[in-house]
Amino acid sequence: MIFWKIIYNLILLPLLFAMFCTGSLFLEKIRLGMIGRFRSYQDLKSFMERTGTGKTIYWFHASSHGEFEQVKPVLAGLKEVEPLSFSVVSFFSPSGYNHVNDEHIDCKIYLPFDFPWLIRKCLNLVQPKKIILAAYDVWPNLIWVSRSMGIHSALFAAQFSEGTSKLSPVIRNFYRNVYGSLSAIYTISEQDNKRLQRILHPMKRPIVRVLGNPRYDQVKQKSDNFTTERTESVLLRPKRLIAGSIHTEDEHVILDSIVNLMRDIKDLTLVWVPHEPSDRIVSEAESFFQLKHFTTARLGLNNPDQIETRVIIVDSIGKLSQLYWDGQVAYIGGGFSSGVHNVMEPAIARLPVFFGPYHKNFNEAKELIADGGGFSIENGTALYEGIKNLFENRVTFIKASYAATEVIHRNLGSATRVVRNLIHD
Template structure:
């Protein structure tokens, strides 16, 4: 009860105040705020239109588009087992809401504001059989209300880093109350399991299983759609380094060294994909390279191999997973700020994968480093040295390429295990 009071009377009002200030300055925060105002009404309309159908409802939640990639193979498999059920998806971020498009979802909403009365009202409208969270985006009142209403709640692909703030005493006690309110938690690895037990203690534990990360399955499924045409060995592809999901912080650390690679490595070219491909971000990259007399061009809707330019800039989202198959090495952004993006997609495309130091929340990045297919760099100079070395030594390059792909293949099958547990737990 103590932590419920602290959260609802202090933490949540403070967060809400930050959001109210944020909507003045950020179009994304504003879009999320306005979307959340409509969530209850959307749910009410959906249930009213479905009131003649006696169907179970499964409510999935993802923070954003990346977490939905974890949900997708699980939702798809569960739909095969439960074809007569409804599937609701809530997302937190505008990018998730705008870009998640899936015919298997019967109703899509922004996650309602986490006020207890709002959440409880939404749960009473929907009466879901299960609420299923992916990854890390857990909201206390949603979990507490589900437990109070005897609604089964599950967290899968749960990741608990040793460096997480959840290890601090007060933070740990707060999260102990939250995680012990779940019906079941499915972690990714043994290490995650050990960290989870440190948080939740030995009493009142939910069902806990180690079931892996279904994002590996989703990455493999996506790659299968176009790999039949990709029989060419990675060593025979164009000598191309792809910078995927680049943040401004990545640019600040790496741009000068990237320019050095273009000048030092013969026949090298880049694909450059900003995380936010806004006009402002694209023009900033163009101006930087053009100031050094490097020819740039925008990809638009063209085949990357038909676009002329030393640096090809990706000006829309949704293309990276296929573009990795037209490169030899990848750098994935986010590692100098909020955390790295999807490193599995370049790995399945047989690319050695580089990223910044903020990767501790991502088991797949640790696996890549451990197996020799991934490399964390602290600076642009370090990236320059290591990338140049791979391009100049084909045997080391091929070993890294093989190791990266093997990490994905060694971790397949999580979706099936999670679906089986969702049905039986």
């Protein structure tokens, strides 16, 4: 372990820090994160002055807004069991820090820089009972220093994809020292568990359990706000395609096929949701669809049913999970670039879900495909043919809709299991 601590702290971490400093000169997202990290200790100090010493504090960490969807039901469950406890939630990305507002968060910060002296300083200040990490954003010094201070650290919703680089000889040795310093790791599936055991071998530490993905519970909880108002069959909704979390790479593949679908299916409308709905990106989408002779409107504060244009363009964040309940079929972006985004939200809304080929790291996408509720496409033609087939075959559509929702219901209960084990392990 000493070898890897030296390599990480004297070579890898300084290189990473230099890259972030350079990137902050050109990219606002990186710059915001850097500025936020410089004030994290002061934010923690202010929180502790308000809270006082001797309190039970849990420190949660999520990389971004998406990963907080896994944290949220666990955080709520823990607060229910220990109502007098406090929670610190740290984020790596501005998308989490800027857009997550939750009643159960007592202190929200950017994750401090992973320098060992700074991590120790922050942990000495807060004295958390446990550090709880979501999914994959594991920072070595945070784990190593926690262990040296006797602070319990747990990673939940852990996922290890087939062919992960963490199983290659040198990288595996590094991660064995990192994961082996955690107190507990809760994986999503048995396959994840087996890959983790290969990384850890021959270490006997930490506690490892298969507890599922709490994100299913969060998706179900959010959907409960809409299901009472939308008990009718998905086929009774408007014939509408919801294109959610669209990246530039998705546009290159699917735009022409969506235009052809809308020309061939005259009553089909579209809700277009850019991953980052800046004014420039929204304006470009408006121009594209108008050039194709489709009427467009920005969603603003309206509901889709209040707008009669063929294309509705979403110009703000935080609305996508509700919009799925106003459609019949969904395409989810990211599958031609960084990896497919949240396919659970359209699935719980009973929508057959289409997405690109980069989904191998997402168990929920693989389950949807296996059950017939999700469809991976390699090109725009496959999207055109797949959606047209669903609209032309009622039985096929209903089967896909049911299969999508069934995947969610089959995986519920993970948040409760995670909370139970966090308390007892």
